[in-house]
Amino acid sequence: MKKTTVSWTVLLGVCFVMAMSFPAWGAKTIKIGVIGPMNFVQGKGHWNGAVMAMEKINARGGIQVGNKKMKIKLVKADSNEFLNVMDATNAMELILTRDKVDFIVGGFRSEAVLAMQDIAMDYKKIFIGCGAAHPKLCLRVAGDYKRYKYFFRGTPFNSRYLVKTCFIQMATVGAILKKVLNIPKVKVAIVAEKAMWVDPMIKAAQGFIPKMGMEVVGTWRPSAVATDVTAELSAVQRTGAHMIFTTFSSSVGIPFARQAGELEVPAVQVGINVEAQKDGFWKATQGMGNYVMTLNTYCRDVEANVLTKPFVETYIKRFGEVPTYTADTYAAIVYNLAPAIEQAGTLDADKLIPIMETREYLSPGGTVGYLKDAEGRHLHDLKWGPGYLTSLGVQWQDGKLKGVWPNRWKASKDAPAITYKGIVPYKIPPWVIKKYKK
Amino acid sequence: MGILGFYLRKLFNIVKREMLVLPSxxxxGLFFxxxxxxxxxxxxxxxxxxxxxxSIFAILAASWDLLSGFTGQMNFGHALFFGVGAYTAALLNLHAHIPPWGSIPLGGLGAVLAGLIIxxxxxxxxxxYLALTTLAFPIILMGIVFAFSNITGGELGVSGLSRLSGSRLSDYYITVVVMLGLCTIMWKITDSNTGIIFHAIREDEVAVRAAGINTTRYKLLAFCLSGFFAGISGGLYAHFMRIAGPSTLEVSMSFTVVIWAIFxxxxxxxxxxxxxxxxFPLLEFFRFWPEYRMLMFAVIVLLTLLYMPDGLFPWLRDKVETECPxxxxxxxxxxxxxxxCTAPLD
Incomplete structure (x- = not known):
């Protein structure tokens, strides 16, 4: 009797396990690894974007692969790459060998992405980089196509274009100052945080600003975590600078904007101020960060195309903030991977690559296309410029972050003028007008 | 056959009379x-x-112990040796096309030079004062790395290096055998006359000098030996990761080594x-709870050091072994x- 009970129990257990695992027999999912510094805002952007993509694709039944629909499953991997590059490579190997992901999106720190890139290439898995801007990542594709062809840049466009966009925005504001305030030669003060990544930008700015018909009056390098920058601001004020070219990725962006507002330093701020890209900037500067302008990817009410608004609004609704550029994992999955898989009818990376490298498609940030180098070799690097990705220039205007660039921007004399929907005119701070208006 | 039998018997006797008599x-033996x-x-x-x-970091941690533990030369900038080894091996491999079996020992020699310089x-x-000074050296080198970015690759480092070997399995055997070999050599050094002098320098340098021993020479020797082993680990790391970047010189790397050694x-x-x-594997294991990974790691290290201030292994060893008075x-x-000696053990 006891023996019979045990047998029945075992049989029932086996049936239960089989029933539970039955759905997995037929419906294989597409596994996408999302790798990034998950305890930092950049990694959170990676993950949030990917979650939105998964929800959108799975809601419509999945991706059509040949004659079956496959849903997406995300695998989160914390690369911890800001603190430890090795951790990033271990995480990459873990998701490739244990979780057996089919594709990977993410990565941020260039040194870590280079190391992760090698691992993804070893396993011949498509890796869409969504954070690192260094050109070398894509030069590797052209240099050794057979090995590195599995890497694509998803966001942002490479750092050379990033600098170029900053200079164009500076020139645009310079032209406005000249026109409105009748300033014959705009004086520019370069203020950049003490960080390695800024050094080449400063060198480029010092060389390029005079070529734009403006004058460099000095360079200041406050600490990236400085809480008081009045000394630098007083020095800038004494030089009679009309414009401050800022390069801040750290917390110094807040005290700098706040104290410049408090002192009413008669110079406009243009460049990169990562803190000013965040919703909390206005509160953090107690409203003194008014009129600060920075480079950005997304902004409320600004539409690069028809896909921008739905993406930004859904993101804000879902996560309570405007997406950062690393949230473009969404575009990488929804507009790059998914259509390519559907077109190829397979998950085979080698069959997807020819489709991915030649497709041009609309994404919330703009039209995505991939570059070739001068010799015609595939780079898998993003196209920049009118008709493609350009990014935005945004300015704080009375408590709201507004898009101010591109506004009737012409990339060349004959090129058509570009203005994104929702772009408003750039505003010069009243104390600057008061000081210089004749 | 006779010679083989002789050596097998000898090995058996060593294992029986020397190895199996003590749990440690x-x-x-089991670890090997x-x-x-x-x-x-x-x-x-x-x-x-x-x-x-x-295995690579085990060499690095042991090399820190050789310098700071045995000789008492507190080094808070051990990443310097590691970074110099990694960059030397990487640059030689990339520009002079020296294969890993040549570039890694040369990386070690580069670190010896760094050991002499510092x-x-x-x-x-x-x-x-010594600890703080040594802390500065990797930071200085990192500045040099960024200043000469056309050679060192700047923030990206030197990438595209030759693989350590053709497969993961051979990578494993190379690093494990090198680690076991180098750690045995380090242990033998500490057990030699030189090691006794290292000990003595740590305990009372003036007394050692009074005994007519040139302590300067021995301290430099400790820096060079430690640098060599750490440089080898740096070279192995560069070829395994196929990149030598500024992260090899970061302050956190220096302190991680100290944490390992003290733990x-x-x-x-x-x-x-x-x-x-x-x-190292524990930190990987904690990936299941990424938000609290570092916290859990820190708690384990702190608790261990709180209850075992001399470190985990001496504590364990003292539990299973006693020293004859x-x-x-x-x-x-x-x-x-x-x-x-059959003396009673209390």
Whole structure:
């Protein structure tokens, strides 16, 4: 009797396990690894974007692969790459060998992405980089196509274009100052945080600003975590600078904007101020960060195309903030991977690559296309410029972050003028007008 | 056949009379065996990757112990040796096309040179002052790396290096065998006359000098030896990761080595090695709870050091072995009398 009970129990257990695992027999999912510094805002952007993509694709039944629909499953991997590059490579190997992901999106720190890139290439898995801007990542594709062809840049466009966009925005504001305030030669003060990544930008700015018909009056390098920058601001004020070219990725962006507002330093701020890209900037500067302008990817009410608004609004609704550029994992999955898989009818990376490298498609940030180098070799690097990705220039205007660039921007004399929907005119701070208006 | 039989008998006698008499020696023997036979059980690339990196850092941690533990030259900038080894190996491999078996030892020699360069100005310093000065050197080198970015690759580092070998399995055997070999050499050094002088310098440098020993020479030797082993680990790291970047010189790297060594128990060589083999895979294991990964790691290290201030392995060893009060030979804790001099063990 006891023996019979045990047998029945075992049989029932086996049936239960089989029933539970039955759905997995037929419906294989597409596994996408999302790798990034998950305890930092950049990694959170990676993950949030990917979650939105998964929800959108799975809601419509999945991706059509040949004659079956496959849903997406995300695998989160914390690369911890800001603190430890090795951790990033271990995480990459873990998701490739244990979780057996089919594709990977993410990565941020260039040194870590280079190391992760090698691992993804070893396993011949498509890796869409969504954070690192260094050109070398894509030069590797052209240099050794057979090995590195599995890497694509998803966001942002490479750092050379990033600098170029900053200079164009500076020139645009310079032209406005000249026109409105009748300033014959705009004086520019370069203020950049003490960080390695800024050094080449400063060198480029010092060389390029005079070529734009403006004058460099000095360079200041406050600490990236400085809480008081009045000394630098007083020095800038004494030089009679009309414009401050800022390069801040750290917390110094807040005290700098706040104290410049408090002192009413008669110079406009243009460049990169990562803190000013965040919703909390206005509160953090107690409203003194008014009129600060920075480079950005997304902004409320600004539409690069028809896909921008739905993406930004859904993101804000879902996560309570405007997406950062690393949230473009969404575009990488929804507009790059998914259509390519559907077109190829397979998950085979080698069959997807020819489709991915030649497709041009609309994404919330703009039209995505991939570059070739001068010799015609595939780079898998993003196209920049009118008709493609350009990014935005945004300015704080009375408590709201507004898009101010591109506004009737012409990339060349004959090129058509570009203005994104929702772009408003750039505003010069009243104390600057008061000081210089004749 | 006769010669083979002789050596087999000799090996058997050594194992029986020297190794099996003490639990710590049995554990070391098992450690060697497990590492060498592990691929028979699993060849999972992720597991092998973690063990390759663990082996590389075990060399680094042991080399810190050789300098700071044994000789007392507190080095808070050990990443310098690691970084110099990594960059030297990487640049030689990339530009001079020297294969890993040549570039890695040359990386070690590069680190010896770095050991001499920092050893000479540091000879006059002791304790906190020495620690703070050594801390500055990797930071200075990082500045140089960024200043000469056309050679060093700047923030990206030097990438595209030759692989250590053709497969993960051979990478594993290379690093494990090198680690076991180098750690044994380090242990033998500390057990030699030179090692005794290193000990003595740490305990009372003036007394050593009064005994007519040139302590300057020995301290420099410690810097160079430690630099060489750390440089080898840097070279192995560069070829395994196929990149040598500024992260190899980061302050966190220097402090991680110190944490490993203190956790395992300094002045032991085996302590830091064992600590790396526990802590490095443990940090990977904690990936299941990424938000609290570092916190859990810190709590374990803190609790261990709170209850085992001399480190984990000396604490464990003292639990299973006792030292004879007369002849200082170690015995199993269960013995009543010393296995050599038969003195009673209390």
């Amino acid at each position: 020696r049995i554990v070391v 065996l497990v590492l060498l036979l592990l691929p028979v059980v699993t060849q999972d690339p992720y597991v092998l990757r973690i063990l390759v990196l663990t 050893g000479i100005p540091c000879l006059r310093l002791r304790g906190t 395992g128990g300094i002045v032991t060589i085996y302590g830091p090695v064992g600590a790396v083999f526990i802590l 007369r002849c200082k030979i170690r015995n199993v804790a269960t013995r009543k009398t010393c296995r050599v």
